Amino acid sequence: MVMNPFLEGVMLSRWKVLWSLHNQVLRNQFINFKSVSTYKDIPGVHAKEPKLSPQQFGCIPHVNDKRKYKYEEGKIYHGFQCERVEHISEFELTSYTFRYERTGTELWHIDRNDSNNVFSINFRTTPFNSTGLPHILEHLSLCGSQKYPVRDPFFKMLNRSVATLMNAMTGPDYTIYPFSTMNEIDFRNLQRIYLDAVFRPNLAFLDFLQEGWRLENKDIMDKNSKLVIKGVVYNEMKGAFSENAQIFSQNLLNNILPDHTYRYVSGGNPLEIPKLAHKDLVEFHKKYYHPSNARIYSYGLHDPIKTLALLDNEYLSDQSWVDNSYSLIRQQERWTQPRFVHISSRLDNMGATIDRQNQIAIALLMCDVTNIQESFELHVLSEVLIRGPNSPFYKNLIEPNFSGGYNQTTGYSSDTKDTAFVVGLQDLRVDDFKKCIEIFDKTIVDSMNSGFDSQHVESVLHNLELSLKHQSPHFGNTLLFNSTALWNHDGDVVSNLRVSDMISRLRERISQNKNYFQEKIEEYFANNNHRLTLTMSPDEAYEDKFKKAELELIEQKVKLLDEAKLKKIYKSGLKLDLYQKAKSNTDILPCLTMNDVRDPPKWPKYFIQNMQNVRTQICKVPTNEITYFKCIFNISGLSHKETQLMPLICNIISAMGTTNYNYREFDKRILLKTGGIDLKLHLIEDVNDSKSYSLCVMMNTHALNNNVPDMFSLTQELFKNVKFDDSERLKMLIENYISYISVGVASSGHLYAMLGATSQVCDAGKLKSLLYGVDHIDFMKNFVKSTSMVEICDKLSDIVTKVFNKNNMRGAINTTQSYMPSAIHNYEIFLETLSAFEKTKTSRNINFFEPSCQQYVMNIPVNYCAKALFTVPYLHQDHPTLRVLAKLVTAKYLLPVIREQNGAYGAGAKISSDGIFSFYSYRDPHSIKTLTAFDETYEWLQSNQNVIDQQSLFEAKLGVLQQLDSPIAPGNIGIDYFLYEVSQEDFDRYRNRILSVTINDLLGAIENYFGKESMHYGKCILGPVNKNLEFETNQKWIINI
C-alpha cells in the first residue's frame, strides 16, 4: 500500500486494488522542501525491498519478561480488559491488546517512542456483489455525522489539522480509516471526527447521489438534455478501470479466489454500481460497521487511556455484542485442475506496439495468511525465486528478453485469507504465452531438483534484516498496513512482529535440512493444482463496447421513467446542485490554533567539512546502527544529447556489472552488504532567482555499520569500473526500462500533465519533460529505434567516464555519533580512489518561452488537465504567500468546483520551489471547462473575496505546515541543504513567513500574479481526442498523438 505523496492531502487514494504494488511513478521532480518524494526509486531492476513485517506462525507463547509495563494484563480500563502485553525488542515497542467486554471490540495499542501518532478504525467488509457497496459507504461515512453534520468533514479537516496522513481505503475484504499526526491536540480532534464518522454517519440520500451514482440531465439546467449517469465513485471507478494494470490485478484476484467475497469488485464495477440502492447501503453499515466487527489501532507516544475513555463514554457502552461470524471468510477450496482465463484490455497508445501489448500471470495459491511462520518462509522463498539476476525466474524468464519484464502483480501477496505467489510478464506477444508457461514449469522443476546458491538466499535474508533496522518516519502507518490483512482474519499480529525470531527459525531449518526450500517448492509449486494462468490482450473496440454497455444501461433505466419521474430527476439534479453550493457550517469542526503549531519541529544539526577538496555534509543522528551515504555529481557540463540518456543510465548502471565482477556477482555483493546502490537524476533550479539551473546525479546507499568498508568499496567499484560492453544484457535492460516507463502513465496523469504544461514555460521545464515526462517515453522509443546496440554501448560508456568526477562532487554522511569517525575514515579512503579531472560547467541559463498549449492524446475516457505559470522562486519573499494562496485556492475554489460540482476525482494548485505555480485536475470528465476554471481564478477570487477570512487563511497555512513539518527519516536529515542549498536558517525564515502571511499579503499576491495574464504560461491536457479544442479555447494547440 504505497501512498503517492503527491496525492496525499489532495486526492485521496481511497481505493486500493489488491495485488498491485502501486506504481511508484515519480519520474518528475516538483520540489517540495521537506518532502522526501524524490527518493522514490524506480523499481524493476533492483530487488524489491521486503515488507517490514512479513507473516509468521502463531504458536509463540506470550513473552512476559520482568519489565514494568504501563498497563497490566487482566486489569480493566474503561470497560476494556487488557488481555495481552508484550515487548518487541527489535522495534523498541510494547504491544497492548485491549478488548471491550460488552462488544468484543479489540483495540491494539503500540506504545513506542515516536511522535508520529497513528489511529485507525478497521472493519471486515465482505461484499457479495460488485456494486461497490463498501467503497461507496467509505465515501459516504465521510460526508457528515451526528456530531459533525458537515459535508465532507474529511476534506474540510485536511485544512484544519497538521495530519501526516488522513485517508480511508477499501480493500477486497476490509475498509480502514487511518490517520497520523505529530500533534496531540490534532490527534484528539481527528479521533473524535473519525469515530463519529464511522459509528454515526448521516448517510444522507443526497450524499449518496453525489458520491455513489445518479441519473441526471447532462445539463442540469436543461430538463430536455439527455440523461447520463454521474457520481464520484462511479467516475472514480471508470477512471480506475481505464488503467490496464487495474483491470489485470482485479481480474487476477476475482479469478483465483472465486468462491467467496473475492470474486466481486469491492471498489465497484461501473456497470454494476447503478444497481445499488441507498437502503442497501444503510443496512450494510448497520451490519458491518458494528463495534463487534471493528478493530481499532493506535500507535505512538500518546496516552491510550484517553482513547479508551472516549470509546467507552461515547460509542460503545450502549452497544451489545453481536456474533460477527457473518463477515468471516472461509478458506478457498483447492482446485483439482489448473485454470486458464483470458481477458481484454484497452489499447494503450503510449504503451508497446499492439502486437506486444499482452500480459500474462501465473498465480499459485499458497497457505492460510494466519499461518504466519509458513507465510513468512514462503515470502522469503518467493523473493529467492524472482528477485534480481541471481534468481531462477529472472534468469530463465526475464533474461531471454521476450517480454518487457515482470508486471506489477509479480511477488508474494498476503493481502487475502489465502496467500498467493504470482509471476507476471508485460509487453509480450501472444505467441509467447506458451513459452512463458513452459519456462515457468521448467524453472519450478529445476529449482526443486537443484536448490539455490546459499549466498543468494543469504542476500535475501540480509536485506530483510537491514530493512528491519532502517528507520522510517512512517513506521506506525507501515505497521498498520502490513498487519491489516492478517488482523482482519484474526491472525496473531503481535507474534507477527517478531521478525528476527522468524528469520532465525528459518535459518535453523535451512541449516538442519539442506533440502528445506526444495521440499517447499515441491509442496506449494510443483504439486499445486490451484493455479491460475491469466492472460490479457488489447481490444481496439474496448472503449466502444464499454460505452455501448453504459448506454444500454441508461436506456433500460430511462425506459421505465414516466413524465413525473423525469421531472423528479430534473428537480433532484437542481436540488443536489443547490446542496453542493450551499455553504456548509464548518465552524463546528475542531481546529488547531496558531499556538499549537508555532514551534517548528527540531531536527538534528548538520555541518559542512571540506575533505580532500570535496564538500561533505556530516550529520550525527541516531540511525539504529546504519550508516547512510549520499553523493552528488554535477553534470551540467554534459551535452543536451548526453543529458537525455542520464535517466536511463541511472536506472540500469548498477545492474550492468564491472570489470572485476560480472553483473550477477555484483548484484549479490550489493545485496549482501548494502541496502542497494541507487542513482537518480535531479534538475535543480536556482531558488534565488530562477535564472539558472544545474543537473546532478545523486547516488544513495546505506549499510549496517560493520559493512561500511564494503559499502564504500562497492560504490567505488561502480563509479570506476562499470562496464557497458555486454550488449545483450544492455538491450534487455533498456527494453525493460522502456516498458516500465510506458505503463501506467494515466495513474500519475496529473503529474505528467503538469510537466507537459511546465515544458511550455521555459527551457528548463522543457528539459524536465524530456527527462521525466511523456516526452521522455517518446525520446527513449525513438532512440532505440534509430541507434544500434554497438553505438548505444559506446555512447553510455563514454558518458559515464564524464560523470563521476571528484571535482564536481559533494558528499553527505548520516550516522550515529559513535560511529562517525570510522565512517569518515572509510569515506576518506574512498575519496582517494576517485578520479579527478577538470571541473566542468556547473550551471545553465534558463530562457522563458511565449505562452502555448499542448495535448498528449491518450486512449482513456478521462482527462488530466494542467496549467503552469511562472511566478517567483523559493527564496523570494512572495513565495510563502503564493504557497498559502495555492492551498486556499485548492480548498475554497478548485475542490468545490472541479471535484464536487464537475465530478473530477481531484483538483488542486501548488507552487514548486522553482516558482512554477501549477493547477491540475485528476480523472476529470472535462477538459476545456476545467482549463477555463483555472483561467478564471482571478475573477472568482475578486467576486468571492469574503472567502478570504482569518479562518481560511489559517487553514491554508496549516495545509502548508503539514508539508513543512512532516517527519523525516534519520538518513534524510539535511537533504534540502544537500540538494538545493536551502539551509536550516532559510527554512526557518521561510516557515516564519508562512506563519505571518496576512490577508493583505494574499490580496496583493492575487493582484500581482493573477491580475493580468502571465507572460510565461503553458497548458496541457492528457486525454482523449477533442476536435473542438482550438475552436472552444480560441487558442492554438500542439497535439501529440
Ligand SMILES: [Zn+2]
Ligand atoms: Zn473512492
